[in-house]
């Protein structure tokens with residue numbers, strides 16, 4: 001059900017979240033219009049995710065419950081895993097530079113893909129529409 005091509009439509013509190021992540025104003029302004037697109041292909045507990053934005057294109061394969069490393073668009077390296085909890089994908093990641101937790105979820109709400117982000121007490125959301 002997560003399968004498909006998802007294009008970011010709107011964000012909530014994403015600037016504050018990025019600020020908490022330590023991302024500078026100039027990069028945050030660019031990230032506001034990053035045209036993020038995520039292509040998700042799920043096969044059982046295996047996922048192939050292709051991310052593309054004005055910053056970069058990146059692909060990753062991961063398996064639910066299995067740790068992997070990922071570098072975020074700003075260069076921050078994280079390690080962690082995705083798990084399925086009911087209908088929700090829950091990602092628990094840790095920044096490699098400071099050991100702090102970066103948690104994220106993906107759910108389908110009314111045909112949209114909602115991704116939440118939490119870092120150090122700041123919550124944000126990005127909502128994607130299917131193409």
Ligand code: MYR
Pocket residue numbers: 018021023049051060070072073074078091093102104117
């Ligand atoms: C994926 O499923 O898309 C690949 C793994 C993503 C891991 C971390 C997701 C958190 C993204 C936070 C974006 C922050 C930008 C500074």
